[in-house]
Amino acid sequence: MTIGGAAAPAKGTFDVYAPATGEVLARPPECTPDQVEDVMTAMTDAFPGWARADRGPTLLAAADALEARAEEVADVVAQELGAQRAQAAFQVTGLAGFFRYYADLELPREVLKDDGQALVEVVRRPVGPVVAIPPWNGPLYMAGMKVAPALAAGNPVVLKPSPFTPLSSLLVGEILREVFPPGVLNVVSGGASLGGLLTAHPVPRKISFTGSVATGQKVAMAAAADLKRVTLELGGNDAAVLLDDIDVAEVAASLFRAGFHNCGQVCVAPKRVFAPASRYDDLVDALSALARAAKVGGPGEEGVTVGPVQNAAQLAHVEALAADAAAKGAVLSAGGGRVDRPGYFFAPAIVSGAVEGMRVVDEEQFGPLMPVIRYDDLEDAIRRANATPYGLGASAWSADVDRAVAVADRLEAGQVWVNTHFATLGPPQPVVGTKHSGLGVEKGHWGLASFTDVRVRYVTR
Structure with missing residues (x-):
């Protein structure tokens, strides 16, 4: 795993199965409660500096690093997803593409008043540490929809992939350890209980989750306890x-x-x-x-x-x-x-x-x-x-x-x-769920805005 910019070794493992064979493919690390606390400390420490940083160049460097090892990552995706090469490669290029798109995207300030009496602006500020939980059917592309805008907005992130497809995300964490400052991007793996530990923890201020309606309802209830923001994409028919x-x-x-x-x-x-x-x-x-x-x-x-x-x-x-x-x-x-x-x-x-x-x-x-x-x-x-x-x-x-x-x-x-x-x-087109299909918007400038809070700045003259 990647916690605080460093490799976090396994204290326990769980089995991941290859869809094409039904056999054990790998035994990735099971994140412990103590390691969850390490993640939260790392994000808390990283938040002030990352919120003030010039983040665009770092996101572009992340895209470059992923593309340099795209073949290796795609091999892992193919095995854990049971996918053909082109589909697996799309997961990697999609993730890199989200980093590139959000590196150059800004949310403009809105001027409400600008005269001799006052300057009144609406500005955006990062919401705070983010928990990103993508689904198993698109492990890296869906991670990109969450992680890239959250980071671009100035928030540190912990990425928790599905226990069915954690391997590619763990490799991405390894690749990007040297790109992001310590604590800005953390990647941990584990079963359903890990999601509960992350979403109920008081440090994160936003949860972005894609999965079933039943699990989405649990995420929303966990978030409600301390008024975390949520984006939920809960499937469709x-x-x-x-x-x-x-x-x-x-x-x-x-x-x-x-x-x-x-x-x-x-x-x-x-x-x-x-x-x-x-x-x-x-x-x-x-x-x-x-x-x-x-x-x-x-x-x-x-x-x-x-x-x-x-x-x-x-x-x-x-x-x-x-x-x-x-x-x-x-x-x-x-x-x-x-x-x-x-x-x-x-x-x-x-x-x-x-x-x-x-x-x-x-x-x-x-x-x-x-x-x-x-x-x-x-x-x-x-x-x-x-x-x-x-x-x-x-x-x-x-x-x-x-x-x-x-x-x-x-x-x-x-x-x-x-x-x-x-x-x-691609990245500019939003994804929106109505009724039980979700809350909030992903992708596009709407997705970036969802990882921010609105602030009114009123300056008298």
């Missing part, structure tokens, strides 16, 4: 509403790429496809053909399009959803079960005949299952698409862009797409 004039082959290809990217383990992937009755069978056939043609495999295998589910617990969740759908009358095409090989592999499946009341529709799958829901009336489809506690992303699809925009504007989600799904401009 994104609806894709297809209109009756779509090009079935084209839309099916786009939906499949988006829905099965990273084995379906993406918060803003399309997870409920609403198709009009007139196009329903053709769409199911097209999606099913793509699922049957997909090559399932692990890191380094040629031609792989769908990798493993990341961990055993998530695989069990996917299996339970598939079994529930089948028991309630749905049809799983192109497999829909474990692949007969070591590791956490599940054959991608399109779920036809899916309806509300099935877990695969009502819950976030976060795996290689895509339910397709038939509708007869567009108004009914919009109502059903919105009838969920989630509100992260949604999309509308039509040959007539104006029709699709009109539908997209009625979908209840923090981000909506037209004729695509989960496309992004």
Whole structure:
């Protein structure tokens, strides 16, 4: 681990499993309560100097250091995530890209009054030490969404990666020890109890968490005890509403790429496809053909399009959803079960005949299952698409862009797409969750602002 700018040795370890084999990949350190106190002392000591520092050059140096060892870090990501090389490399370049973006981004002062009597300005100041907890499905990219703006705003950070994917973050901490002043960036690893120790500690003033709704609620309750600020991104059950004039082959290809990217383990992937009755069978056939043609495999295998589910617990969740759908009358095409090989592999499946009341529709799958829901009336489809506690992303699809925009504007989600799904401009484009999908904003200048407090400076003349 990295605490106070130095290597912190393990006093205990835990097992991390390789998704592609199911075998133990590594035994990283388990952070102790005493080491948590060391982290808090280090951040407290580092805060005044870092808040006043010229931080941009240091963030750029961090990006350079990561890019210099990008191949090494990507190798670790590929093994712990079960990802193909390009996907693993994106995690590293994404993290470096966030450092570069926020190194050059400033929040301007706002002048409210400037005359012979007074100068009144609204300025931003760092909020204080930050706890950053990214999820296992995007260990470094999602870390970048939190760590880079927090550091750019002048806050020291402790990064706690998921216990399923801690290895790449620990390596990043090692690489950046010589870049940041001691205590500015700390990286610790451990199980669920570690998250509780960090979020309940009185030193941090902000928690940025991505994960499940249930855990997000616990984080919010821990933060409430001493009024910590929180940013929570808690997943979604994104609806894709297809209109009756779509090009079935084209839309099916786009939906499949988006829905099965990273084995379906993406918060803003399309997870409920609403198709009009007139196009329903053709769409199911097209999606099913793509699922049957997909090559399932692990890191380094040629031609792989769908990798493993990341961990055993998530695989069990996917299996339970598939079994529930089948028991309630749905049809799983192109497999829909474990692949007969070591590791956490599940054959991608399109779920036809899916309806509300099935877990695969009502819950976030976060795996290689895509339910397709038939509708007869567009108004009914919009109502059903919105009838969920989630509100992260949604999309509308039509040959007539104006029709699709009109539908997209009625979908209840923090981000909506037209004729695509989960496309992004990268760091400048914010991520917003509504309803149970979260609180606050990540990325862009909104993300930077979320790691600051507003201060009014009133100077009489």
